[in-house]
Every structure is written in structure tokens, then in C-alpha cells.
Amino acid sequence: MENKIPFRVLMGPGPSDVHPRVLRAMSTPLLGHLDPAFLTIMNETMDLLRYVFQTENKLTVAMSGTGSAGMETVFVNLVERGDKVIIGVNGLFGTRMVDVAKRCGAEVIEVHAEWGSIIDCTAVEEALKQHGDVKLVAVVHAETSTGVRQPLEQLSELVHMYGALFVCDMVTSLGGIPTNIDEYNIDAAYSGTQKCLSAPPSLSPVTFSERALHVMATRKTPVQSWYLDLSMIQSYWGEERFYHHTAPISSIYALNEALQMIKEETLEAVISRHTYFGKELQRGLENLGLSLLVEEGYRLPQLTSVCIPDKVDDVVFRKRLLEKYGIEIGGGLDSLKGKIWRIGLMGYNAKQTNVALILAAFKDVLTEQGITCK
Amino acid sequence: MENKIPFRVLMGPGPSDVHPRVLRAMSTPLLGHLDPAFLTIMNETMDLLRYVFQTENKLTVAMSGTGSAGMETVFVNLVERGDKVIIGVNGLFGTRMVDVAKRCGAEVIEVHAEWGSIIDCTAVEEALKQHGDVKLVAVVHAETSTGVRQPLEQLSELVHMYGALFVCDMVTSLGGIPTNIDEYNIDAAYSGTQKCLSAPPSLSPVTFSERALHVMATRKTPVQSWYLDLSMIQSYWGEERFYHHTAPISSIYALNEALQMIKEETLEAVISRHTYFGKELQRGLENLGLSLLVEEGYRLPQLTSVCIPDKVDDVVFRKRLLEKYGIEIGGGLDSLKGKIWRIGLMGYNAKQTNVALILAAFKDVLTEQGITCK
Structure with a gap:
């Protein structure tokens, strides 16, 4: 090659470029996806992801796809047909969220801002007031198409005041700026490995709050994606270790090593x-x-x-x-x-x-x- | 690590174990997913996949997920709500297809055989006769849960006689036994990289016939998965090179090298x-x-x-x-x-x-x- x-x-x-140590990790011989030694690496990886996300969320795992699969994971698991969702659109990835949410049957309310600007809290509040019973509000923390950093704290407070879940696209923010999942009270977030984590693309770290877990546990309809259905994926990453699909072993080696390096540097x-x-x-x-x-x-x-x-x-x-x-x-x-x-x-x-x-x-x-x- | x-x-x-040459390929520094040198590797990979699948199918690509994502790709792209599909169930992966197809809104007709036996042509014919207007018939070519090899030729003829598409799970067969997509007239197949191709898990090779492409092109409703929507993925792997999602670069290096080794050996x-x-x-x-x-x-x-x-x-x-x-x-x-x-x-x-x-x-x-x- x-x-x-x-x-x-x-x-x-x-x-982004990948550290030689992470490249080398990928050339390590494979283990089976249910090998006790691999399960240890998965547990370590979950702990390291919690550290980098800054969360205690139990459901913090790496989905077996790139960042966009993480986006889809959040929407297919949290949304059911007819649910109202508000999405902040100030760049390509806001637009993508709208597309993904609509394919889940959501009624999408778009709150726009110019590409290069942030989503305004007042505009989100107006949308929340106008449309009762909104299930979730989603914004992009670090818009990869524009380089905009979306402030989250005030927005999070607002969204929770209206009883909705707060969802963040953290593909480009994780490991680059503070994501502070617990401090900012974020209910669901997804990221990618090929940005500030400096691992190769192929996994999508996701994390879900207890409130989000409750929403998933009380769904009335099945998740439309089998591959991304967290009710089953939780049982593989969790203590049950139920086989769901074969985890991308080498990619998890790489992510583990990359996260380890962040922990060493702090x-x-x-x-x-x-x-x-x-x-x-x-x-x-x-x-x-x-x-x-x-x-x-x-x-x-x-x-x-x-x-x-x-x-x-x-x-x-x-x-x-x-x-x-x-x-x-x-x-x-x-x-x-x-x-x-x-x-x-x-x-x-x-x-x-x-x-x-x-x-x-x-x-x-x-x-x-x-x-x-x- | x-x-x-x-x-x-x-x-x-x-x-399965991965050849040292393939392991080393993964530790090669990354390229951008739109880098001309990477696009060359993608083209090569498509050609090599066509060789191993034994097909001229233009749409022969590696999906950015494991074999189960390939299964979901086939169903979400070919099936629309209310479509009738017949699925042969003689092991776990037949059961999984049923689950996936149902989540796409398909009306699933199951043809069962004992785990460890093959799906019987006569039983499929009866189901085809009983239910008019069946869109596709799917079987598992190599049932990973039992070790059964399903004969395909007669089944393929039968399915086409009734005007349906013939779909095969080739996760464990590709590179181990002949898949002969064109000779057997198979309309859609998906595989995995971690079985007989001896690459790490993380990609799913898929291939679609012209008839399958026509079915996708004339859909009435959007594909419910954004991540697996082939109408967009075709434009990234095809000449347009439209950005869809970031391809798993290192995994494609590994697949390319593994396929290259098959070609060298023949x-x-x-x-x-x-x-x-x-x-x-x-x-x-x-x-x-x-x-x-x-x-x-x-x-x-x-x-x-x-x-x-x-x-x-x-x-x-x-x-x-x-x-x-x-x-x-x-x-x-x-x-x-x-x-x-x-x-x-x-x-x-x-x-x-x-x-x-x-x-x-x-x-x-x-x-x-x-x-x-x-």
C-alpha cells in the first residue's frame, strides 16, 4: 500500500493526520469480538470516551460507522414518526440533520442562521413557543462547513425549560474544545474519530443521558434501523455481551490508542x-x-x-x-x-x-x- | 496496543486472522477522502471487488459498516413500505433479514428450513405462487450460524421466472466459494471483510445488477436511511465524486490489499x-x-x-x-x-x-x- x-x-x-502510535496500533493482530481481552479494550474505550466527552453517561459507546452514522443513530433511536423536532441550520451539517430527521418521519422545524453565524437563542425560543410539545432540539456544536462554534449553555437551559431533549453534533468539537456533556446537560451527542481525536475515520462515539435512555426505553415503535438500534447495541457493549454485529476490531484499537494519548497529555x-x-x-x-x-x-x-x-x-x-x-x-x-x-x-x-x-x-x-x- | x-x-x-501485509497496509498514513490518490485506490478496490464477486456490475462498492450494514443497505434501498418479500430462514442470518426487512415496512413471507439444512426450491415456489407480486426473494448463501451452503442457480431461475429480484447474503461466502454474481443472475448481494477476504471487520462489499438499479431509480419514497442511501453513495464512488460521508480510509487500504492478494493468487x-x-x-x-x-x-x-x-x-x-x-x-x-x-x-x-x-x-x-x- x-x-x-x-x-x-x-x-x-x-x-486529520494520525499519530504513528495510533497507526501502529491498527497493525496489531486481531482478536475475536467476544474475546475476553477485546472486551477489556471495549470497556477501557468506553471509560476513555466518558473522560473526553466529560460525562458519567453509562451509554457512551463507539458506533460502527463514521460521524454521519452517529447522527443517524441519535435520530433513529430518539425520534418516532410524527415527533416534532427543532433543528438549528447554519451550515451543511444542520441541513444534513434535517434530512436524516425527516427520513425518521419527524416533523422538522428549522431555525436558520446565516452560514458563518451561530444559531440564536431567541429564534429557538420562538420556535419552542410556537410549536408545543417539541421532542428535541438539535444544533451543531462545531460546524465543519463554516468553522462556527455554537455556544451551548444558555441554549441547553432553554431547551430543558420547555421539556425537550438537547442534542448536539460534536463531530468536530470532541477533543478540540470542551464538550462538557454533563455540565451543559446535553442529552445526546455524536462525534467522529477522524477530527480532533486523530484516529482514522470509521467509528462514531455517541453518548446519551438518563433522560434520553428513558425516551428510548418507552418508544412505541421499533427503531427503523437494525444496525443502529441502541437497545441491542447496549447489550453488546454492556455486561450482557450479546452478539449484535462484529465490532470493527482494528478501528477500536486505533480509537483506544488515540484516546489513551489524550488521557496521557490530559x-x-x-x-x-x-x-x-x-x-x-x-x-x-x-x-x-x-x-x-x-x-x-x-x-x-x-x-x-x-x-x-x-x-x-x-x-x-x-x-x-x-x-x-x-x-x-x-x-x-x-x-x-x-x-x-x-x-x-x-x-x-x-x-x-x-x-x-x-x-x-x-x-x-x-x-x-x-x-x-x- | x-x-x-x-x-x-x-x-x-x-x-479470521489477517495477513501481515494487510495489517501493515492499515498503518499507512491517511489520505483525504477526496484526494486524487485515494480516489485511485477506491477505483482499484471497486475493480477488485468485481473480480472477487465475479461481476461486471457498475454499482459494486464497499459500504462503511460491517456485514450487517450491508444487509440493511440492500433492504432499505430495494424495499418500500408494503412490498412483499420472501426470505429463506434456515439460520440466524435469515432471521436477521426478516427483522431488517420488517423495519423497512416490508410484508415478509418466511420460508423455513431446519437449521443445518438448505432452503428448498419447492417451498419457495409455493410461496411465490401463493403471494402474487413479490418484489424480492432473499437467501443466505453461506449460513454462518450453521455452516450450510445454499445452492443458488435453480433458485435464481425460479425467482426470475416470477419476476422478483434475487438477493443473497454472501457475508461468509465471498472469497471462499464461487459467488458468480453474473453467471447466477443475482440482483443484489452483500458481504463482509472479516471472513474469507481476511481483512479486518468494518466494511461491507455490496453489488447490484442493472435490474436492481432500475428498482432503486424508480422508488416512490425516499430511502429511510441517509447513511446507507445508495443514490448518494453512488455519486461518491462514481465519477461525480460528490462528498457524502468520510470514507473509512484505513479500512479501505486494508480491503484493497487483501483483494490484491486474492488477485495475485487468483x-x-x-x-x-x-x-x-x-x-x-x-x-x-x-x-x-x-x-x-x-x-x-x-x-x-x-x-x-x-x-x-x-x-x-x-x-x-x-x-x-x-x-x-x-x-x-x-x-x-x-x-x-x-x-x-x-x-x-x-x-x-x-x-x-x-x-x-x-x-x-x-x-x-x-x-x-x-x-x-x-
């Missing part, structure tokens, strides 16, 4: 590191004369969206960056296509070397394209 | 190897005085179910085998629990060494348990 893989520095919106230090280098990068880009999409205060340190200067061709620039430096960054999606680049400093990549490299490469390639950098 | 993994020989119903040789060593094992077990669950002629070479002698405790025996030899074999499921053991000789493990080892270990541990072997 190695001869097929060119040198790359993965500074897009994910996957979550606090990992988050500080993201904060520090994210700011360094953002300052550096502004110093080059570029402007950032998101207002200060709502920027994610792990994912920065920078506006493409008028005279620069998006695709030409990114192609050059890839070919000359091996650096991958992301383009804009949907309405932001051709308008922004997305630069990730996630997990293992949130370090001085990468900040210096990307700024130097940007300066060089922008200059080639006829832009005078400051 | 390595210090947590005891020595194991995986001779259960899967996962599919014909791989299948002969399974046939040869499967027979060796079955003869050896009978020579020890044990009897096999499945009638000769319907036995899978890659998975042998052997009846547990009356005086032997299932769990004690398997525990001893694991602790003394590091050998994992499978127990029976559901009604066969405590009655059979399941021994896999899949992919990389279908070799002389493993036949000799398991027979020697069986003889030793059976003797310890007071059984006089021949």
Missing part, C-alpha cells in the same frame, strides 16, 4: 493546545492580509474558515498547495463553494510545525498567484 | 485452497469420531459445524482451547447453543498448518475432557 500513498499533511476539515492540555495554535494560525492569516469568515468569539480553534481573495482561483490554489507542499486544505461547501478555504489544526496536527508550515505555504502560493501578502 | 493482545489463532466464524486458486483444506478438516474431525451437523454436499469448506459430544461442556472446552492454544472457535447460536462448535478456515487461515493445529488441539482437549478419540 505504501507505494500508492504520496506525502500529505492533512490540514483540511478532516481526516484533556485540559489538549484543549489548551488547540486554543493556542488555533489563535496563532488565525492571527497569522490575518497578518497575511486575509480575512476570516467567522466573527471573533465564535471561531473554532481547530477549524478556521478564511475568505478566498477576489483574484484567486479556489481550485488552482488548492491544487498547487497539494502538489508543491502535499498540504490538503478544504474548500467551501454549497453556498460557500469558491468563497472560503477551511484549514484544520486538529488533534495531532495542532502544533507549532503545522502553523508555521501552512502560513509559509499560503504566503508562497498566494504570491505565485499574484497576491501581495503583508 | 500490542501489550494488550494475547496470542490468538482465529478459527471461529470470523473475524480467485480460482483461493477457492480451491478453501475446498481442499475444508475437506481435510472435515475428514479429520470425522476421523476423531466427531459428527458434522450438515449433510455432505451442503457443507461449506470455510466453516464447519461439528456436533458437541454428549459428555463435553461447550464453554469449558472452548475456554480450554483458548487458554492452552490461543485458538478461538465459535459456539452455536440460539437453538444450536451448546450443541455445535463452528470452526472457520477462512482466507489466510485456510492452510495446512491450521488444519493440523486444530485437529491436534481438539484431540488433546477432548482427551482431557474424558473423550476417547479414534
